Structures are given as structure tokens and as C-alpha cells.
Amino acid sequence: MNKLFLCIFTLLLVKADLHAQVNVIPQPLEVTSPSKGTFSLSDKTPIIYKQKGLEKSAAFLNGYLSQFYGFSLKQGNIKATTGIYLKIGNKAEKVAGNYALEVKKEGIFITAATEEGVFYGIQTLIQLLDPTEKTVQIPFVLIKDEPRFQYRGMHLDVTRHFFPLAFVKKYIDYLALHKMNYFHWHLTDDQGWRIEIKKYPKLTELGSTRKGTITGFLPGTGNTNTPHGGFYTQDEIRELVKYASDRYITVIPEIEMPGHGSAALTAYSFLGCTGGPYKVQETWGVFDDVFCAGNEQTFAFLQGVIDEVIALFPAKYIHIGGDECPKTSWKKCPKCQQRMKDHQLKNEHELQSYFVQRMEKYVNSKGKSIIGWDEILEGGLAQNATVMSWNGEEGGIEAAKQKHDAIMTPGNYMYFDYAQTAKRDSLTMPGLTTLQKVYSYEPVPQHLPKELTKYILGAQANVWTEYMSSPAKVEYMIFPRMSALSEVLWSSKESRNWNAFEKRLKRQFDRYKLWGANYYPFFQTAKSEAK
Template structure:
């Protein structure tokens, strides 16, 4: 790359030349955008040139198309500095023409035709035209004082899913109305058409309800907020806020103009402490209650034994329906403990009146929640609306017309589709954007935990193969969620969402056979250039070194592959020294057989170097040896398979979702390691990740056994462990077992989970155990 002295090339716009003299530079549009259109057919001929003389033409007396034209003019001005005039009179040339026609039956389909004189965007509806505008916008290069050539092309495109969602929680941390509009603009840029707005929770009530003014007078504010992850320490700062009904009406209109439907969520009957603080008579105990200052699931919930509770809910939802024209109203239904109901005379009377009883599947209290859901659904159905609920609404009897939002995995969605209910897929493992997006969490803002990198989002397939063709039709589409317990500012919201939302939008828009992660990464920098222009705060991990560290059991070594999105040169060391251009240049994969401390950096001419990649490899006698699991890990926590237990790589924290920890719950971890030849061993080391708040506990027992024939094993050492703590905690626990030297070819390692103790909400259940490495020396 040539060095240009009069400007700095930003990372995302590398390769674009800016004028030093102020004279317009000519750039070429690139139709390889995000999301990728279904069909792009390039044509020979003179390109269309965008200039100050270009006009945008829209049909007369069509307010939506006029607004589309205004959007396009504004978008082009942001990207190029040129703001075309909009008109209803088409000139003979140099025009961008917006038109409506039956492109196909999909109302969001569009067609773009570019020739020398015109660009024509034709949509099946005004929404289809809007998505065509987004494609043209993203195809347009970003710069200052530039003209643009658009090569001749025909683009035909339509989305895979009619429901393309993104959620924002404003209950945990309130965000101002202006930022909510900015968030809607972010969704529009990514062709998302549903905004799930989580407006109420234990920590705050954010929507004005005129019939119940105390909801915002009291329920919208908490005295202070817990520091960190329920540490018991608080910041001493009041937090709160709410949206007036006028503000909400304005935001709803703003979204509609961008063809986005807002789906409000009023979570019930649980997650209602903010409402109970305002109206304590709606609880089972009568209070007093307080707007929650910390995070979690709380036992105080609405009392369904009182008729006043339903009068309250119907009053709230009546005003919600007046504000939101959405077909769907989200009623939550998740994480509702039944503890108060079990002892509440009003609830028990209601259970008796309804004839609800325990059975082999659920308790009577579970069926009481089903009654609440069904009653609220009927009320909303009578007003022409339908409900969405989290997959907990499957526990008991599913309301007749309910749509299920499956978040605890895909299983709830599969079950609902098999019951002929509509489903929105939003599993935590792919779609929770409050999870960390890198394993290097020490250098990240505080997050709730988990691990959902951009490549994981991109790999999501929302329609399970196990469903029949008819059942698959019930999968309305995928959605990602952003919960804000640890996300306080608009900038942090943007950072957690982007660029993962770009991967999400391709999952939502493209047919699965069109998806290609490597090609997506090549297209992504042009979108990031637009992020820069719009002033968005986004994560830049895609520009860091991507490493594949794979144990090779044939060579008994670790294979290391390094890469970058832009093929920037990589320099590395294996002794822990900081890498520079004087270090070893990466020229292809290499292997490691002994202890090493890898450090690598991508060095770019523009000075935008990557973060330093850092990984320690610790080799023991068991490392890179063949391993067989005799038990099955939990389905979501098998990751790369048994080899990860002897790859010399360790979890960097107790975050058990990074792919470094293998998880077991319903079975012990039992593994047999083949040392390949008789080997003397006198020590074993097992590490457990512990996050008791997530039902992840320390091991209860570890046993080491040896054999020379892989069939008859003799116990070498066994130790039992007791967790004496009486409160939630998290850490990495290392267990070291020493014993007299034993020489054998095969070693069997058994790690038993704990039974959750009585102080914990999961008492009596079998806990998870997570192990990162089995070290034998």
C-alpha cells in the first residue's frame, strides 16, 4: 500500500484515496454488502455517476415513498457529501427512481437496476423499496467530497424471515428517548424489522401508565445499584427514568417510518418488584417492597389469587395497546418463582376453585401461572392482539394462541413448533449480546458472562432439522437480545451490539446456503466504514488475530494457525516476549510440543495494529495423548470434544462458556487417557470452574485409576470435597492429587458433580461441573 501523507486511513476504510487538493475523487460502489443480496448480476456498460445534479424521484401522493426519498438523500449526503434533490418529476438521465411494483409475493422484496442514466429501486411495497435503499446506501463508498460510479447491475433480493428481531432492555439501566431512536436507526441499517422493547422489570418501570401513576412515581427509580455481580456493595447513586406516553408515541412513529414494528414487553407475573413497590397490595404478602437494587430472580411476584391483580394488568395492557399498534404484546412469563403462591391463602383458594392439582409434570402452582397467561391472552385476543412469552410459558398448559420466544436453548422452540405454535428463536448460546464477545475478558467492559463471538452468531441456524416441513413454517425468525444489568451507557450498548448485529442480520436475511463466514468477513469492513462515519461505538475484535489451536494426536503436538481479516503480517514469539517486526514472521501453521507462551501481533502500515494475542501452553505427560470419554457432556457444553481436556490449554477465568471448559451435569466426567506406553505418574491436577449462581459447583469427588490393558482399572487415588460456603461465589478451583508413583499405559479419571446444597435455589438437584484440563505428571 502506498503511503498518503495528507490523511490517515482508518482501519475500516483502508484503501480509499482522499483528495489533498479538495477536488472530487471518483469512487466505485461495491454491491457486496451486509446482508448480501440474493442475486447480483453485473452488466457491461457505462456506470451511473452520482453527482450534485442527481435527482431522486418518487411517486406523487405517496407519503411513504417521499419519506424513502428523503432517507436516501440524507444517507447519500452522510456518505459522500452529496445530497440529491428529491422530486416527483423524472429527468431523462441522472436520476435515482423509486417505484412500486409486484417484484414478487414477498412484501419486503426489491429489485435494483443500474444503467448509465438511472438507478431504479423497485419494491413490492414501500418497505421493500426501503431495503433496496439500504443496499444502495451500503454499496456507496464513504468519503468526503467524492463522486461515485455505480457499475451496471441487476439485484433481486428478499428476506428469508418475515420476523427479524432485536431486543433492548431499558429496565435495568434506563436509556434516553433520543438514544432509543438511534438504536432504531441501527436496526434499520441492518434490515431488522422488529424492535422488542423490554420496558419493565424488578429494577425499574419505564412506561407511563396514567391509570396507575405510582408505577413511574415510585417504580421507575431505585435508591442505588449493586456494584459488580451482586457483591453486596452499592454505589449509593439513585438511578431511574421513564418514557412519557407522548415520548413513546413519538418513538413508535419514528420506528414505523423505518418499517420497524415495536413489540413492547410488560413482564408478568414475575419480575414485578418495581410494580409491587408502587402498589404493594398486588403481592401475596402485602410488602413492603422495594425496587430491586441488585440482579437476579426474586420470590415476590404478583398475586394471581387476587382479582385486583387482573384489574391492574388489564388496565396497564389497555394503555399499552393504545400506544403500540403491534400485533404482538410480549408478556414475559419467565423466571417466576412459586414460593409465595405455595403459602398464599388467596393463591391456594384460586387453585382450589380452578381444580388445579400437582401431577407428574408440574405443580398446581405451575398450572396457576398457566391460568394467568391464558387469562391475559384472552383479554389481549379480545382486543385483536396476540401474546409472545418466553419459553417458560410451556411449563403447565400453553395458552391457545401464544407465540413462544425460545431463549433457554432450541428445545422450547422445537416443542412449541411441534405443538403448532409460532416460535421466535433467540437461544442464549447464539443470540445473547450481553455475553462477552472475546475470551480476553480482562480487557473488556464488565459483562454478565458467557461467550458469544461474532462467528458464533453467524453460525446460527434458527430452523432445526428435526422439524417437519409444516412445523418449520412456525419458525417466524430469529432475534438477538441485549440485557443491560452491566450496560449503563449508550456507548456500551453500541459496543455490545456492533458488529455482532451484522452477523445476525445475515442469519435473518440470507438463505442458509448463501451464508459464508469468510466471505462475510471480507464484506464487513465496508460496513464498519459506515459505522465510523455515523459515529457508532463498535467492537473491533474482528481485526485482531484469529487463532486456531488444535491438538494433533498423531504427532502429539499442538497445531497453531493464525490469521487476520485483512491478511496483515503477523509476528510472533514463543517465549513470552513482546512481538515486534524483528520477531518471527508468521508464514504458515506451526506446531508446539513443549511448554510455550505464544504472543503474536498483526502490524499494519496505517498504525492500526491488532491487540497482542497471548496464550500459554502447559505440557504434561498426558498432553496431546489419545483420550476417550465414557460419559456424555451436557449437550451445550461439549465444545470441541474430548481432545480439549488434554490440549495444554487452560480456561483464563471461571467463564465456563468460552469453549475451554467442558461441562457435565447428568453424568460424571469419566475419561480414559492412553499414554501410548507405560508411563510413571505420581500427580494429577484437575481444575473446576465454579459459578454457583449458575448451578455450577466444585467437584464432589475425583478418582484416578490405572490399567495396563484398558479394561481392568485399579484405583490409585480418590479424594472427596465439600463446599462449606453458604452463599454464591465464583472462581477457578485447582485440585492436586499426589500419590506414590504408578506406572501404567492407561489412566481413568472420574470427576463427580456435587448435589446442590440446601441454601441454594437449586437445592437437591445435580450441579454442573466444568473441567478445562486433565494434567498427569
């Protein structure tokens, strides 16, 4: 009996020691240790693969090692007695992105059914590297893993504040390191138009720059009176899309309509109901001037924009916004009122539905699908639309009931522009979204019938940048909440445990330091708030 107790106690100690060494976020599905020991990784270790496509995963690992550990590895179809072996197996995957990673004395073996799965195995391998040491010893371990949700997203608003391409690439790397696979790029709004459209050059000539920006919390305590602007050329966008694709991340562009159009109206005043004058907004909020729904030129313009957007982004989806569209100008506009009569529309909500459905049909005709914020449910949902639910979970639930796909992004859990602490430590939006709250989020609504849960594709966090004027502030607002979100979206519901996550987070903070990323000091602040 004593021997049995000793064996069990020893096994528990070994398992505890293993988990102490394997501080991976998001938590893998299975972690075991067939034998005890470590593998030494050095510049003499090659990355070995035969199949085409795996060079992208090898290159990502090499780039990481070179940047943070000071050495890189030979890669390719190399003959060697030991190394990092990458392989696409013959088994069909049950879940897109699954992989197996084994570390033993003969080498490191990453096997998956697809290139994407191998890439996720590389991300786990990176997390087995000690971020506080330059000598790399990796514990012997066997990991079998797969993602829970097919949509694991992060959003970035570049309209309220413009960020250079180099930072957007860095942001993409952060997503990759957290096994995220969708980047929602918010490119147009009232405060700036950020994408070059060759057919309409005034969009960037006039619409990309505002004359100033309010200071302090809305409605503001003053104005910088300093022009703020910037946009991405089509060549830069192609570069970014490829950069993301090499990391198995799909970029979804958002072109706002029918609301949030001040920048576009400033460039082309005929797009509005009144003809102007319009301006690129210097403050935040919702504005009455929107695209005119009764003007055929509006649709011709937006179709021209969509044509160029589709050529730049190979993603299945185009996000058309559809949120926060005041009906004030439509109610006063003779053209909009005539449109309602012609199509027997009962009210302006149905006019918005007409607008969205008409644009959806055009997008569908180009082989693409639309995503819209949950206001696109008003007046009737477009035929093939995916709903992004931000006003709570109701929009996602309603979409699923109508057998439409939904992506959950409720503001009280998924808005990373909200403060992280009740003792507000910087200028932010007025909401509060703590790290614990993000980690507690369950994307599948509790009361959704089981047969409808398949319509919940996953979830996404949104980063609105009214109060984020620098890359450092963006990093501060996303870390460590992005790490919590990654576990919500990747790991099984059953494996999620706050206490275990909090322990692993301490090592994640070491990674933030290694990356040179700014971050919110959760442990220090949480301790002071508990007093």
C-alpha cells in the same frame, strides 16, 4: 481452447471485482453486472417517484446523505433525464420485502411490490456508497433480493439501565440499516418501570427510580448509592413508534408478568402476595416477590395497563414476559392456594398457565396476540400464544409441534450481553457469544420435521443491560454481531459463507466509523487470540 480459458478467467476477474465493490451486508440473493462503469451521485441527482408512501424511503436516504455526505437531494414527482427512481411494481411479491436495484448510466432504479421492499432497496443503495470517500461513485450493478425470514428482530432492555429517547431512535436506525423489521422494547422489570401509565401514576412516580445500583459483577462489590431512573412519556412513545414505522419496523412492547414485578409492587403494594414492603431492586437476578395470582385486583390492574399499552402500540403483538417466575410466594399465599382449588389446578405451574391464559384472553379480546418467553409452556400453552425460545431451542421446537409460532433467541447464540471474546475485555454476563458463533446460527432447528418449519418465524438477538450503562457500551456489544445476525436472518442459507462475510465486514467497519458508532474490534482481537 486458450481463448475459452481467457474468457472464463476474464469473467471471473470481473465477478471478483464486482463483489469487491459490492460489499453489502446482509448478502443479497443475486448480484450481477450487465455493464461496466459507475454512476456519479451528487446534489444535482433527484429522487423521483409518483406513488404515495415512497416519500419515507426517499426521506431516509436524504437524511443519511445529509448527515454523512454533506448534501441532500430534491425528491418527488420531478421531471429529469436521470436520477434515483423509486417504484412500486405491479407484480405480487413472493416474499414480503423483495426488491430489485439496478444502477446504470441512465440512473438508479429501485422497484419492489411494496413500500417496504423499496425501503430495503434504499438500504442496499446506502451500502453501495463508499464510507471512506465524500465523492459518490456507485458501480453499475443489478441486484435482486428478498429476505429469508419474516421476523428479523433486535431487543433492548431499558429497565436495568435507562436510555434517552434519542439513543433509542439511533438504535432503530441501526436496525433499519441492517434490514431488521422488529424492535422488542423491554419496558418493565424489577429494576424499573419505564412506561407512563396514566391510570396508575405511581408506576413512574415510585417504580421508575431505584436508590442505587450494584457495582461489579453479581452479587456486586458495592453500590453506587446514586438514584437511577427514567421513563418514557406516552407522547415520547408515540413519537418513537412513528419513527420506527417510517423505517418499516414494528415495535413490540414487553410488560413483564407474573414475575419480574418489583417495580410495580413498589408502586402498588396490593399487587403482591404479602403486601410488602417492596422496593425497586438495586441488584440483578430473580426475586420471589411476584404479582399475586389469587388477587382479582392484580388482573384488573394489568388489564388497565394493557389498555393503555395497546392504545400506544399498533403492533399485532404484546409481549407479556412469563419467564423466571418463582412460585415461593404463591405457595404461601392463601389467595393463590384458593385460586388453585377453585380452578382444580394441580400445582403452581398450572397456576402460572392460568395467569398467562387469562391475560391472553384479555389481550385477544382487544384484537392483539401475546408473545411470551418459553416458560409460558409450563402448565399448558395459551391458545394463540407465540413462544420466544431463549432456554435453548427446545421451547421453539415444542411450540412448533403444538402448531404455535416461535421466534428463536437461544441464549448461547443470541444473547448479546455475553462476552465477545474469551479474554473478557469488559464487565459482561458470564456467557461467551463470538461473532463466528452468531454467524453460524441456523434458526430452523435441525431435527424439526419439514412440515413444522413454517412455524419458525425467525430469530432475534437480546440486549440485556445489567452491564451496559451507556449508549457507547450498547453499541460495543451489538457491533459487529448485529451485522452477522442480519445476514443469518435475511440471506439464503446457501449463500452464507464465513470467509466471504469476514471480507465484507472490513468495509462494514468503515461504516461503523462513518456513523460514529462504538464497536468491538473483531479483527484486531481475533488476530491476537490466534497467537
